[in-house]
Amino acid sequence: MKTQVGIIGAGPAGLILAQLLHLQGIDSVILERKSRDNIEGTVKAGILEQTTIDILREMGVGDRMDREGHFHNGNYFQFNGQRSHIDLKKYSGGKQVVVYPQHEVIIDLVNARYENGKDIIFDVQDVTLHDLNTKQPKIRYRKNGLDEELVCDFIAGCDGYHGPSRHAIPDKLRKEHVHFYQFGWLGILSDSKPAADELIYANHDQGFALLSTRTPILQRHYLQVDPFDDIANWSDDRIWTELTERTKTNDGWQVPDGPINTKGIFQMRSFVCETMQFGRLFIAGDAAHTVPPTGAKGLNLAATDVKVMARGISEFYQNGSTDILDRYSDICLRRVWGAERxxxxxxxxxxTNPNYDSFERGVQLSELDYYTSSEAGLTMIAENYVGLPIQWEQAGNVKNLIK
Known part of the structure; x- marks a missing residue:
């Protein structure tokens, strides 16, 4: 089988790329190791920044997001029992974010793919990449017990941190950075009323808490915990006790509780693979970088990675130019490092850092006070939270900052 662009992975990165390419008349084949039910049914967080909102609308897949998403003009930072509003729209020049879960984005994109008359090859196994330094790279895989081969002009590795694409880049050429945090997050889905009209980020002596929302009756909340703790140690009562304590305000407000449907603990890390291209292979999304969810950047970085990739591939087919493709890593990394920062x-x-002494804790609280009361501090948070723009010009020496 042959195609112009072979896409490994039917997550947000792969699906957005396929739709962008389709709109330019460029053919693609998507390979996915999971089933359709799995990718559409796995509930994940989803705060879409303005750039991602614009991309989905431009592709013609933003209608349901506009109808059902919860558009937020701001969020709340809370510390010392007091809550401050961050007016994102005011301090970012009119931009917004929308709470629209990742699996809903995937459902919309999968539907668009089939409406375009295209297919997705689900349940593939043993994916390997070959001949990446040639003009016809290949993807080999197994489907229904049979060996298959896909011959491409380009390969897009959108297969996540554990996928084969990044590892197909030779070790001696692959430049990576990883940072593990001593913090873990315990996340829950609960049948309860919304805590507020917008997200609440709470700093408390006992640890961080985040109150998010999904629907009028289903909420997503998080607690800072030891990343190596056992979820069996956290009863529903203990979870609600901690959430209540960490998010209550001095005026007596308390978080609405309810039955917990799911709960789990995960460790947080930051990861960057600066080698985002090798031959005719280009990697994007979690295959190239991961971020802690505190900044709400994961899906959004994936969307802008493939926006750059699609433009580069389109220019190649339109006029033979490889300018964007040659600078793909540099263009993406400028935004990636900004989001990582x-x-x-x-x-x-x-x-809350358990290793802080009283002086360091005082400095942290002073920083929170500054960023929630200073025009400069509010602007910095707002501009970054709603998403920095793609900078298409020469990225300068950003990558050279890391030696």
Whole structure:
């Protein structure tokens, strides 16, 4: 089988790329190791920044997001029992974010794919990449017990952190950075009323808490915990007790509780693979970088990665230019490192560090006071939270900052 672009992975990155390419008349084949039910049914967080909102609308897949998504003009930072509003729209020049879960984005994109008359090859196994330094790279895989081969002009590795694409880049050429946090998040889905009209980020002596929302009756909340703790140690009563304590305000407000449907603990890390291209292979999304969820950047970085990739591939087919493709890593990394910085900043600012002495804790609280009361501080948070723009011009020496 032959195609112009072979896409490994039917997550947000792969599906958005396929739709962008389709609108330019470029053919693609998507390979996915999971089933359709699995990718559409796995509930994940989803705060879409303005750039991602615009991309989905431009592709013609934003109608349901516009109808059912919860558009937020701001969020809340809370510390010392007091809550401050961050007016994202005011301090970012009119931009917004929308709470619209990732699996809903995937459902919309899968439907668009089939409406375009295209297919997705689900349940593939043993995916390997070959001949990446040639003009006809190949993807080999197994489907229904049979060996198959896909011959492409380009391969897009959108297969996540554990996928084969990044590892197909030779070790001696692959430049990676990883940082593990001592914080873990315990996340729950609960049948309860919304805590507020917008997200609440709470810093408390006992640890960070985040109150999010999904629907009028289903909420997503998080607690800072030891990443190696056992979820069996956290009864529903203990979870609600901690959430209540960490998010209550001095005026007596308390978070609405309810039955917990799911709960789990995960460790947080920051990861960047600066080698986002090798031969005719280009990697995107979690295959190239991961961020702690504090900054709400994961899906959004995936969307802008493939926006750059699609433009580069389109220019190649239109006029033979490889300018964007040659600079793909540089263009993407400028935004990636910006998002990594902001996510690191938010994590450090909002989480309680058990190793801090009283002086360091005082400095942290002073920082929270500054960023929630200073025009400069509010602008910095707003501009980064709603998403920095793609900078198409030469990225300068950003990548050279990391030696």
């Amino acid at each position: 902001f996510s690191y900043f938010m994590t450090r600012l909002l989480h």
